Amino acid sequence: MSTGDRAFxxxxxxxxxxxxxxxxxxxxxxxxxGRLAFRTFGWKFITSPNWDAVGHNFGAAIPIYGTxxxxxLAMLVAIPTSLGIAIFLSEVAPRWLRGPVxxxxxxxxxxxxxxxxxxxxxxxxxxxxxxxxxxxxxxxGPLPGIxxxxxxxxxxIGMLTAGIVLGIMTIPFISSVMRDVFQAVPPALRxxxxxxxxxxxxxxxxxxxxxxxxxxxxxxxxxLGRALGETMAVTFVLGNAHDFSGSxxxxxxxxxxxxxxxxxxxxxxxxxxxxxxxxxxxxxVTFIVLAIAKFMLMRIERSFG
Amino acid sequence: xxxxxxxxxxxxxxxxxLASAATLxxxxxxxxxxxxxxxxxxAALSPKLLTQMTPxxxxxxxxxxxxxxxxxxxxxxxxxGTPIGILAGTYLAEFGKRSKVAETIRFVNDIxxxxxxxxxxxFVYELAVRTVGHFSGYAGGLALALILLPVVVRTTDESxxxxxxxxxxxxxxxxLPMWKVVLNIVYRAGATGIATGVLLAVARIxxxxxxxxxxxxxxxxxxxxxxxxxxxxPVVIFQYAMSPYDSWHAxxxxxxxxxxxxxxxxxxxxxxxxxxxxxx
Numbered sequence: 133m134s135t136g137d138r139a140f141x142x143x144x145x146x147x148x149x150x151x152x153x154x155x156x157x158x159x160x161x162x163x164x165x166g167r168l169a170f171r172t173f174g175w176k177f178i179t180s181p182n183w184d185a186v187g188h189n190f191g192a193a194i195p196i197y198g199t200x201x202x203x204x205l206a207m208l209v210a211i212p213t214s215l216g217i218a219i220f221l222s223e224v225a226p227r228w229l230r231g232p233v234x235x236x237x238x239x240x241x242x243x244x245x246x247x248x249x250x251x252x253x254x255x256x257x258x259x260x261x262x263x264x265x266x267x268x269x270x271x272x273g274p275l276p277g278i279x280x281x282x283x284x285x286x287x288x289i290g291m292l293t294a295g296i297v298l299g300i301m302t303i304p305f306i307s308s309v310m311r312d313v314f315q316a317v318p319p320a321l322r323x324x325x326x327x328x329x330x331x332x333x334x335x336x337x338x339x340x341x342x343x344x345x346x347x348x349x350x351x352x353x354x355x356l357g358r359a360l361g362e363t364m365a366v367t368f369v370l371g372n373a374h375d376f377s378g379s380x381x382x383x384x385x386x387x388x389x390x391x392x393x394x395x396x397x398x399x400x401x402x403x404x405x406x407x408x409x410x411x412x413x414x415x416x417v418t419f420i421v422l423a424i425a426k427f428m429l430m431r432i433e434r435s436f437g
Numbered sequence: 438x439x440x441x442x443x444x445x446x447x448x449x450x451x452x453x454x455l456a457s458a459a460t461l462x463x464x465x466x467x468x469x470x471x472x473x474x475x476x477x478x479x480a481a482l483s484p485k486l487l488t489q490m491t492p493x494x495x496x497x498x499x500x501x502x503x504x505x506x507x508x509x510x511x512x513x514x515x516x517x518g519t520p521i522g523i524l525a526g527t528y529l530a531e532f533g534k535r536s537k538v539a540e541t542i543r544f545v546n547d548i549x550x551x552x553x554x555x556x557x558x559x560f561v562y563e564l565a566v567r568t569v570g571h572f573s574g575y576a577g578g579l580a581l582a583l584i585l586l587p588v589v590v591r592t593t594d595e596s597x598x599x600x601x602x603x604x605x606x607x608x609x610x611x612x613l614p615m616w617k618v619v620l621n622i623v624y625r626a627g628a629t630g631i632a633t634g635v636l637l638a639v640a641r642i643x644x645x646x647x648x649x650x651x652x653x654x655x656x657x658x659x660x661x662x663x664x665x666x667x668x669x670x671p672v673v674i675f676q677y678a679m680s681p682y683d684s685w686h687a688x689x690x691x692x693x694x695x696x697x698x699x700x701x702x703x704x705x706x707x708x709x710x711x712x713x714x715x716x717x
Contacts, residue, residue, distance in 0.1 A: 140616035141532055147524035148533065148542050151590060154583060155545050155552075158560040165563050216459020224453050225460075233460060235708060240467050242704040244644025246671050247474060247693050250678045254686070255473050300466045307463070331449035354551060361553020363647040364675065388555050388647070395562075395651050411559040415552070422548045 159415060166409025168402055177409060183374040185394075190406035192413065194374055198291065198384040199414070202366060203359040205295025205380070210302040210355055215348075217303070218310035222340070223332040234311060241304035249368035252297045253289075257369050260296075261288030265381055268292075284379040289371040292380040297365050302355040309351035309429070313344045350428030357422040361414060363388035387414045471697075478694020481687035486695075491657055491673055495682050500692050502659045506668040509661065510574055510653055511643050514581030519635055522586045526593025526631075531619055543594070550587040557583050558648035566652060574663030577653025581642040588638035589631075596630020597623055633711045640703040644696050646671035670696055 169177055169190060180191025217237060221230050265286030272282040317340050325335045341348065371383025372393050387410050398404040485499045492498025525542070533539025561580040566572055600623050608618040624631070654666040655673060674692045677685035 134614045136617075137615045140619070141528075144524045144528035144532060147521045148528035148539075148590075150521055151525050151546050151549065151586065152542055154586070155549055157564075158552075158556065161560055161563040162556070165559070165567075213459045213462055216456040217463055219452070219456040220460040224457055233464070235705075236467060237460075237463050239701060239704065240463065240470075242640065242701055243467075243470060244646070244671065244696060244700055246644065246646045246674055246678075247470065247697055250674065250689065250693055251470050251473050253678060254477075255469075300463075303463050303466075331445055333449040333452040334445065336452075357551050361556065363553065363555040368678070388553060391555055391559065392647060392650055395559075396654070408559055408563070411556050415556045418551075418553055418556075419548060422551050423544075425551075426544055426547055 159412070159419075162408055162412035162415055166405055166412045168405035169409035172402060173406075177406070178413070181376050183390075185403055188400060188402050190402070192387070192406075192410055194376055195385045195387045195390045195410060196413070197376070198370065198386040199360055199388070201291055201380075201384070202294045202298055202370070202386055203356060205292065206298035206302055206359040207352070207356060209296055209299025210306055210359075211352055213299075213303050214307035214310055214351070214355070217307040218314055219336055221307075221311045222314040223336060234308070237304050238308055239304075240300070241308075245301065245362060245364040248297055248301055248365035252293065252365060252369040256297060257288035257293050259288070260293045261286050265292070268381070280378050281380050284377070284381045286381060287383075289369055289383050290379075290381050291370070291384045294366045294370045294384070294386070295380075297369055298359050298362055301362060301365055302359050305358050306351045306355035309354060310344075310348055313347040313351070313429075314340055316347075317343050346428045346431055350425045353421055353425035353428065357418050357425060360421060361388055361418045363392050367392045387411075474690070474694050474697050477690040478697075481691035482694070483691075486688075486691055490659055491668060491688070492684070493657070494680070495684060497684055498688070500670065500673060500688060502656065503668040503670045503673045503692065504695075505659070505661060506574065506653070506656070507643070507670045509663060510577040510581060510649070510667060510669055511639065513575070513578030513663065514585055514642050515635070515639055517578060518582035518585035518638070519589055521582075522589025522635075522638075523593050523631060525586075526590045527597060527619060529590070529594040530597035531615075531623065543591075546587045546590050549583075550591060553647075554584055554645055555647035555650075558651050561648065562651040572652060572654035572666040574653050574660075574665065574667035577649050577667060577669065578663070580648035580652045581645060584645055584648060585635075585638040585642050588641065589634050592634025592637075593627070593631050596627040596634070599630065600626040629711050633707055636703060636707045636711070640700045640707070643703075644671060644700045646675055650675070 173180070173190060177190065177192055178196065179193055181193040182189055182191045183194060184190070221234055225233060265288065268282040269284075269286055273279050321339055321343065322335055325339045330338065366386050367389040370386055370389050372385055372389060373383035374385060377384065391407050391410055395404075395407050398407055485497070487499060487501055487504065489497075489499030490502045491500060525546075529539050529543060533542065558580055561576055561583065565576040565579055569576075604622055604626060605618055608622045609615070613621075649669055649672050653669050653672065655676060656666045656668040658668075660667055670692045674689045674696070677689035677692075680686070
């Protein structure tokens with residue numbers, strides 16, 4: 133190997149290692165920044181719902197709950213819609229329509245999340261408050277069991293609105309992966325099913341989905357990873373409340389929104405450390421979710437070559 | 438028999454109608470979002486946006502300092518992230534290939550690609566704000582570079598691996614050293630793919646808000662000194678939209694329209710012009 137080759141190889145290897153080091157350094161720096169909070173509050177930091185900036189007592193149960201619930205709602209919106217879009221693009225749409233529609237859906241992912249947030253605050257939240265939430269109050273509020281989820285004043289700002297906005301944002305991530313993996317199914321498999329007289333839905337359910345099941349789950353986890361960490365869209369419509377509420381119509385908080393709202397206001401070391409500790413928790417959770425997604429997508433990626 | 442076939446086809450019809458409805462459902466949001474942004478933004482557009490500074494509460498003004506700040510921060514982020522990203526992608530495609538190290542780095546890179554951008558902001562805060570003692574445009578650029586990096590790594594890796602091995606072998610057999618083969622042959626063959634990746638990444642970081650909140654912060658005044666806190670369009674939009682003043686809301690919408698037009702315009706142009714026809 134010539135000197136030039138050795139130098140070039142070394143240079144590129146350093147750059148590649150920089151990627152690995154960035155991730156490690158990010159995790160370590162946040163664990164370090166949050167150490168004061170973890171040491172002071174211990175496990176209570178995760179289990180306590182008490183977020184008291186004045187009394188310097190911080191527990192993250194409310195934001196953690198908010199992140200989980202808003203992401204769960206987002207998945208309820210995004211999974212069926214994305215599956216529908218992927219089926220539409222692979223079975224229904226004529227060839228000339230697939231490119232434009234696929235690209236339009238992908239544009240949803242290109243719109244900056246702050247635009248979702250503003251639209252959510254000024255347009256979608258009032259829409260929810262005036263048209264959707266009163267209806268939910270009337271129809272679902274009195275029901276036993278799920279009733280409490282839909283009670284409370286229809287103010288538009290809250291968990292349900294945040295979940296829906298978050299769901300819309302994650303649709304393009306899930307649907308574009310699903311579409312890609314659907315297209316990776318060997319044509320011979322699909323065609324033999326068609327030749328036996330199967331309808332497009334039967335081909336999807338009995339050939340395409342079983343063949344791509346792990347990748348479809350991977351796509352869902354990928355979307356979940358995005359939803360858990362999404363900040364700006366949620367911050368606008370969640371309401372930044374630190375009180376627990378069982379109703380989906382009431383304001384709440386999420387890990388990312390709490391950090392975005394309060395970071396520049398944090399006036400004591402323990403406050404700042406608690407917010408960074410929240411960031412560390414978010415990082416760990418999204419890392420696990422994204423790693424699962426990646427493992428599930430790996431098999432199908434291999435077959436792409 | 439007839440009935441079974443009829444039932445199967447009815448079920449198929451129902452599912453396909455539902456799938457089409459889901460697609461329509463997705464597209465409705467796109468149209469609604471864009472419609473709001475365009476109508477609200479157009480109403481607030483004026484030449485003052487480019488000539489005046491961000492105003493104090495309740496007053497009139499423009500976004501000139503924010504545009505300049507964004508331009509500088511995004512440029513810095515691109516300048517830091519692109520070379521490192523291309524080199525790292527080159528390592529994966531040309532040297533690492535299927536080795537354990539390369540696969541690990543690909544894995545980590547894909548996670549970084551989807552990692553919450555607010556976490557990147559916190560990391561850069563710890564790295565370049567707390568240690569220095571104040572917010573700065575440099576920190577903002579660094580945060581955006583870390584968002585751009587994984588996109589460039591991935592697209593470079595992918596487009597270089599598409600370059601046929603015979604091209605490399607032909608060049609090597611003429612006696613060229615590997616580094617010249619990569620620089621003169623492989624990069625040229627993969628240039629379209631790499632450029633697509635870089636431009637899409639630039640589009641993405643142009644609208645990023647969360648990583649700038651604790652790094653570049655904001656600045657009400659004209660500033661081109663990247664060593665100090667710096668105004669930028671996304672953070673101004675965030676602050677103004679959350680405020681109770683109508684004049685600030687209008688400015689936020691104007692900023693939103695311009696950022697969206699830039700980001701979507703760049704994404705569409707890149708996809709249509711540069712991307713080889715992957716849409717089937």
